[in-house]
Amino acid sequence: MMESNLSKIEPVLDRYAAEPGSLITILQHTQEIYGYIPKDVMYRISERTGITPAEIMGVATFYSQFRLKPIGRYLIMLCQGTACHVNGSEKIAAAITNELGISDGETTDDGLFSLKSVACLGCCSLSPVMMINGETYGRLTPDKAVEILRSLRKESENK
Amino acid sequence: MKIVVGEGSCGIAAGAAKVYSALESALNGVNAELTFTGCNGMCFLEPIVDICDKGNLIKRLVRVTPGDAGKIAAFVNGDGDAVKDLEISDDDKAFLDKQTRIALRHCGVINPEKIEEYTATDGYKALRKVLTSMTPEEVIEVIKTSGLAGRGGAGFPTWFKWNAARQSPGEEKYLICNADEGDPGAFMDRAVIESDPHNLIEGMLIGAYAIGAKEAIVYVRAEYPLAISRLEKAISQAEEAGYLGDSILGSGFNCKMRIKAGAGAFVCGEETALIESLQGERGMPRLKPPFPAASGYWYKPSNINNVETFANVSWIILNGGEAFAAMGTENSKGTKVFALTGKVKKGGLVEIPMGKTLRDVIFDIGGGIKEDKEFKAVQMGGPSGGCIPASLLDTRIDYKELAATGAIMGSGGMVVMDSSTCMVSMARFFLDFTAKESCGKCVHCRIGTKRMLEMLDRIVKGKGKDGDIELLEELCFAVKDGALCGLGQTAPNPVLSTIRYFRDEYEAHINEKRCPAHSCGDLLSYSIDPAACRGCTLCSKKCPVGAISGTVKNPHTIDSEACVKCGSCFNVCKFGAVKVN
Amino acid sequence: MNSIKVKIDGREYVCENGMTVLQVARANGIDIPALCFIDELKPYGACGICTVEAANTPKLLRACATTVFDGMEISTNSDRIRRSRKTALELLLSDHTGDCRGPCSLNCPAGTDCQGYVKLISEGKYKEATALVKERVPLPASIGRVCPHPCETACRRNFVEQPLSIAFLKAFAADRDLASGDKYMPDPAPSSGKSVGIIGGGPAGLTAAYFLAVKGHAVTVYDSMPKMGGMLRYGIPQYRLPKEVLDMEIDTIEKLGVTLRNNIRIGKDISFDEIKTKYDATLVAIGAWQSSSMGVPGEELDGVIGGIDFLRSIALGNPVSIGKNVAVCGGGNTAMDACRSAVRLGAENVYVIYRRTRDEMPAEKVEIDEAEEEGVQYRFLCNPDEITGENGRVNGIKLQKMRLGEPDAGGRRRPVPIEGEFEYTDIDTVIMAIGQRISPEGFDELEFNQRGNISADESTFRTSVEGVFAVGDATNRGASIAIEAIGEAQKASEVIDSYLNGGIIPYKKPYFVEKTVTEADFADRERIPRAKMPQRSPEERKHDFNEINLGLSEETAKAEAKRCLECGCHDYYDCKLIKYANQYDVSPAKYAGEKHNCDKETQLVSIERDQNKCILCNLCVRVCDEEAGKGIIGLVGRGFTTVIKPEFDNVPEVTAFCKDCLKCVASCPTGALKALK
Structure with missing residues (x-):
């Protein structure tokens, strides 16, 4: 197992470890710092907070925001809201899967893209919608979605 | 002149931030103030740019692109016709004109990041009134008179919950705002926080005063980063201005407020699951009773309302419970905000008095069905709600009447469906x-x-x-x-x-193994009518799996084995030659 | 504490304020089922089994968590509640993978707890093992020797190498018990004052007598033969079942107070009506004692004898002369008994005539082989066409040659005559072992079915006559194996007991959770060959009727018992889930769908966890957390895919904390957790 730089989480723990009920907040910071929630960091959290590792694992696997594995450079969050569904989000999902060869929750072999279905992003009027690294893409068609992915790939190759 | 860009999440998604930067450069050196506001709810027209002069809206420009920045600069510079093609149509204007806005009254009007814009529109006046001239019991009485009911879904009378929490023994009490808007088709709570965060804070403070809470917590979905950052700003502004903290407005009433970001779990919309989550646990519901009013956050008396509920409170205090109760039906008072989406022409946020009909919302305000297709049903209440068919379009917006249809009022998600929805x-x-x-x-x-x-x-x-x-x-x-x-x-x-x-x-x-809406892929088969096919090759070009073969000007055929039933060919054929079975 | 009054199911109870509905109900002997609740822990509310209704409350309430109030009116058993509990159980079972009972037990017509007694044998507890067998089979030493053991057919050791030698182990334990000088005797209930007359002292009649006597009823068994035992005595040769063994087991039944009356034939020595009126209940278990005939010309000749008639004559010690050449027609176990007996009587040529081939023979393979070892000659694909004779006595048999055609409905290939091809053999005696029928004389009052057997209800064993029950070979589908008759008799004894107590409770096949397995599931098992039963050599044994098997040694038996794969759930007798499932008459198949798939059993210190049986009541997690103060296991994931795991699956880390208090195991309502020690 890769070892994480535990010193990065210490300030977060200094701030929250003693405050009851802050486990979710701590895990959110952990994910911000490391991109996901590494196991050794969870043990560190356990040491500092006194919360058992089993409980931390329970919380980390309950909420869909948390990831226990690193993700690709581009995180495609495909909205699963009702409006998106009515406007054909399933076809967008199929097009993405077809283009990248990954299904929900998976990352491409080159580590470039991760696909994640998410609950409503709240941009219902632009449905169907996906969000990639904070940028929202609306009124998608399968073609348009594929185009966006290809341009991101190109962009990363040029870097 | 003031140029105001609508920057709610969906406005930004539609390109408002790019428009804003384009305007920044275009207006460089031009005598105009560039600012932004939240979401006015006309999502179908985003990005929207308002041009104001001396506090009055003189032009509302819609579907603005960064390329239009020059036109706006030209207009500011005196070219009256420069933005003519961007102006909102009268028909679209009616979308807002037909609404009655209470919860959304400041949305898309003020700059959400400026407390002074909020106070300039009677902001924190209600709080002052409450703290200086009313007892908590009187506040609860006003809310009772107003008939305000929980806007999160269940429609439980707000005063009753406040009163129960007030009556619960104990010094330590909590007021919690449920901003974990979970219905995948509703976004009014996000709009309120992004566009009018101080209104939420004010409503919560009044609630906290009423129940006797010294701490208020907003539980916001993590998927709403913009809402969180604007609310954070608003809280620190309110603290600075003395609306939050110790002895607020010198009244001796202390209340602090903080935000807790959810981590993605719909079930946390359920009160007790939300409390578990606030305590850092898995969001699994507790047994009820005891209800949160008796034993909630850290097992202390707690009261939970959703964003829209709180957004009505300051208006009610200022205008009186009777004014609120004057709107609506016997069972349902005041207004309700709906997130109108799906196959409707004008999608966005609609706030109307209770008692209006579904038809009013979908056809009168929403402009009917896209491409003038046939209306099939409207889904209300999201995963907890139901689909209401065309025959019940004249059902009134009323908790009881909607429940009778098998749907619920819910948090206000209203997803319109046409004949293509299975x-x-x-x-x-x-x-x-x-x-x-x-x-x-x-x-x-x-x-x-x-x-x-x-x-x-x-x-x-x-x-x-x-x-x-x-x-x-x-x-x-x-x-x-x-x-x-x-x-x-x-x-x-x-x-x-x-x-x-x-x-x-x-x-x-x-x-019959048949999908009447032609939507369920497994039950469909596509074929090309050779008599109608002109051999334009468009379908074969669009086919993602190369299942269509044929030469130019000759009828094409679909290999049904290879076909993935995506419907692309059907959608692109201009001659109606692609048939679905 | 102030007292309040509540009404439960219409009755008023006084209880203390602050109690839950569940506490009040249980304190007053009202059973409310619950899976996720134990007294030591706070209510959790997950299982939804303890739901009750309260007046003026539209929602169902969870009894474990609802506090009573003065004047509360509670209903614990309405249709709505039963429906809700049933659905909850069905949903749980639709995601519950395991085997309540091993396939051995499920395939045993008597439902014997094979896995249980095999385990006891492996521990050297022979009396306990015998006692456990005798909960279903009162003649284990006899049955263990002769049973065609459907249990072994189903044994999953078949996927590894060979089935466990279950039947012989049963005989081993029972022999040890009989020889111990302190043989197992059940403890009968006090006298009920009721009486039962049983007609027929075969395996079925004796079984019913045993169980009814244990229940305290006065039982009398009538039999037309000189001794009890029926077909076990008169149809099974001594070399397979020494009658001394049978005598000892019958002795136990007699010692229970059962009256045994032999040499009494119904309709001759006593009328059916007399028995019927004399006893509070009557059980007819007369068996099928008449050989079927083939309808071949020459069957009336001297020297043609029915298989069971032949065996009976030997058992009675009557002189039997069969000559040098004997033909036995048929391919079943009676044919094997007959041909091997003929060998022992000194016949030079014993032919078994069978119209199909060896593979299709219904007899047990071991019998077929042993007969051959003893010199029996098989004439496959032959069917008697005519029995020839001279002066009224058999002198030969004409055989029609056959071939195998298309499979029949049962999957066996149908024999088809080859036109014009015949064989002729000189024969002195022809034994017809092709089946047996009932002799209905004396039972005219009863209703018979089209096959000529007594009609008895499949679940109550009632006949057309009030108070008269019937089981075994004489009923419904006719003759079968002994264990089948024993199974019916055991079930019938329960029904008759309920009948005597005033309300008949039909037998209902219990619901069991069963899983499907394949050979691949056992790929990693060590191959251990099946214990071989020591036997006398064919040369030696074919000359006398002494028992051919010498019995398993203790060492072999224990080692053999340890081969058991222990397929059945260790928690079967304590499992709340299966108890409730049967109380609520579940049919979970309608909700069949995806199941949790957790192949791996993780081993946590001295606990074995089988997540396939977990119902997520979370008791283990809570008890570890709240009671043991450890918190080393937890819920992982959410929704349907939730599982309970030790932290990060990190067993070595966890073992450092786990104190082996086993509170989790004790709290588990199903068999998901097992203490290894």
Whole structure:
């Protein structure tokens, strides 16, 4: 197992470890710092907070925001809201899967893209919608979605 | 002149931030102030740019692109016609004019990041009134008079909850705002926080005063980063201005406020699950009773309301409970905000008095169905709600009347569907959602929703069998009865309401292996009518799997083995040659 | 504490304020089922089994968590509640993978707890093992020797190498018990004052007599033969079942106070009506004692004898002369008994005539082989066409040659005559072992079915006559194996007991959770060959009727018992889930769908966890957390895919904390957790 730089989480723990009920907040910071929630960091959290590792694992696997594995450079969050569904989000999902060869929750072999279905992003009027690294893409068609992915790939190759 | 860009999440998604930067450069050196506001709810017209002069809106420009920045600069510089093609039409203007805005009254009007804009529009006046001239009991009395009911879904009288928490013994009490807007089709709470955060803070402070809480917490979905950052700003501004903290406005009333970001779990919309989550635990509902009013956050008396509920409070205090109660029906008072989406022409946020009909919202305000197709149903209440068919379009917006249809008022998601939406697939969509979001604690919900989903899955794949509808109904009733919390108890609603109104669609899937809406891929087959095909090759170019062959000007054919039933050919054919069976 | 009054199911109870509905109900002997609740822990509310209704409350309430109030009116058993509980159980079972009972037990017509007694044998507890067998089979030493053991057919050791030698182990334990000088005797209930007359002292009649006597009823068994035992005595040769063994087991039944009356034939020595009126209940278990005939010309000749008639004559010690050449027609176990007996009587040529081939023979393979070892000659694909004779006595048999055609409905290939091809053999005696029928004389009052057997209800064993029950070979589908008759008799004894107590409770096949397995599931098992039963050599044994098997040694028996794969759930007798499942008459198949798939059993210190049986009641997690103060296991994931795991699956880390208090195991309502020690 890769070892994480535990010193990065210490300030977060200094701030929250003693405050009851802050486990979710701590895990959110952990994910911000490391991109996901590494196991050794969870043990560190356990040491500092006194919360058992089993409980931390329970919380980390309950909420869909948390990831226990690193993700690709581009995180495609495909909205699963009702409006998106009515406007054909399933076809967008199929097009993405077809283009990248990954299904929900998976990352491409080159580590470039991760696909994640998410609950409503709240941009219902632009449905169907996906969000990639904070940028929202609306009124998608399968073609348009594929185009966006290809341009991101190109962009990363040029870097 | 003041140039105001609408920067709600969906405005930004539509390109408002790019428009803003374009304007920054275009207006460089021009005598105009560039600023932004939240979301005015006209999502179908985003990005929107308002041009104001001396406090008056003189031009509302819609679907603005960064390329239009120059035109706006030209207009500011005196070219009166420069933005003519961007101006909102009279018809679209009516979208807002036909609404009655209370909860959304500042949305898209003020800059949400400036407390002074809020105070300039009577902001924090209600708080001052409460703290200086009213007892908590009087506040609760006003809310009782107003008839305000919980806008999160269940419609429980707000005063009753406040009173219960007030009456609960104990010094330490909490006021919690549920901003974990979970219905995948509702976004009014996000709009309120992004566009008018101080209104929420003010409403919460009044509530905290009423129940005797010294701490208030906003539980916001993590998917709403913009809302969180604007609310953070607003809280620190309010603290600085003395609206939050010790002895607020010198009244001796202390209250602090903080934000807790959720981490993605629909079930946390359920009060007790939300409390568990606030305590850093898995969001699994507690047994009720005890209710949060008696034992909530850290097992202290707590009161939870949702964003829209709080957004009405300051208005009610300022205008009186009677003014609020004057709107609406016998059972449902005031206004309600709806997130109108789906196959409707004008999608966005609609706030109207209770008692208006669904037809008023969808046709009068929403402009009817896209491409003038036939209206089929409207989904209300999201995963806990149901589908209301065309025959019930004249149902009034009223908690009881909507419940009678099998749907619920819910948080106000209103997803419009036309003839291309398969109702069985719709039910499957919601069950997929609830099954994924079930916390897994109680048996009825954990396994029941999974089994319902599997049955629906079979039906949309053409593998349904005789008796499936009855079995599905039986399971639905059992889950309604046996599930522990609201999520499970209402999860069967989308299934039951679609069976109730669209049983024939279920039967067509099961008995004839046919999807009347031509939507369920497994039940479709595409073919090309050689008589109608002109050999334009468009379909074969669009086919993602190369299943269409043919030469120019000769009829094309589809290899049904290779076809993935995506419908691209059907959509692109200009001659109606692609047939769906 | 102030007292309040509540009404439960219409009756008023006084209880303390602050109690839950569940506490009040249980304190007053009202059973409310619950899976996720134990007294030591706070209510959790997950299982949804303890739901009750309260007046003026539209929602169902969870009894474990609802506090009573003065004047509360509670209903614990309405239709709505039963429906809700049933659905919850069905949903749980739709995601519950395991085997309540091993396939051995499920395939045993008497439902014997094979796995249980095999385990006891492996521990050297022979009396306990015998006692456990005798909960279903009162003649284990006899049955263990002769049973065609459907248990072994189903044994999953078949996937590894060979089935466990279950039947012989049963005989081993019972022999040890009989020889111990302190043989197992059940403890009969006090006298009920009721009486039962049983007609027929075969395996069925004796079984019913045993169980009814244990229940305190006065039982009398009538039999037309000189001794009890029926076909076990008169149809099974001594070399397979020494009658001394049978005598000892019958002795136990007699010692229970059962009156045994032999040499009494119904309709001759006593009328059916007399028995019927004399006893509070009557059981007819007369068996099928008449050989079927083939309808071949020459069957009336001297020297043609029925298989069971032949065996009976030997058992009675009558002189039997069969000559040098004997033909036995048929391919079943009676044919084997007959041909091997003929060998022992000194016949030079013993032919077994069978119209199909060896593979299709219904007899047990071991019998077929042993007969051959003893010199029996098989004439396959032959069917008697005519029995020839001279002066009224057999002198030969004409055989029609056959071939195998298309499979019949049962999957066996149908024999088809080859036109014009015949064989002729000189024969002195022809033994017809092709089946047996009932002799209905004396039972005219009863209703018979089209096959000529007594009609008895499948679940109550009632006949057309009030108070008269019937089981075994004489009923419904006719003759079968002994264990089948024993199974019916055991079930019938329960029904008759309920009948005597005033309300008949039909037998209902219990619901069991069963899983499907394949050979692949056992790929990693060590191959251990099946214990071989020591036998006398064919040369030696074929000359006398002494028992051919010498019995398993203790060492071999224990080692053999340890081969058991222990397929059945260790928690079967304590499992709340299966108890409730049967109380609520579940049919979970309608909700069949995806199941949790957790192949791996993780081993946590001295606990074995089988997540396939977990119902997520979370008791283990809570008890570890709240009671043991450890918190080393937890819920992982959410919704349907939730599982309970030790932290990060990190067993070595966890073992450092786990104190082996086993509170989790004790709290588990199903067999998901097992203490390894």
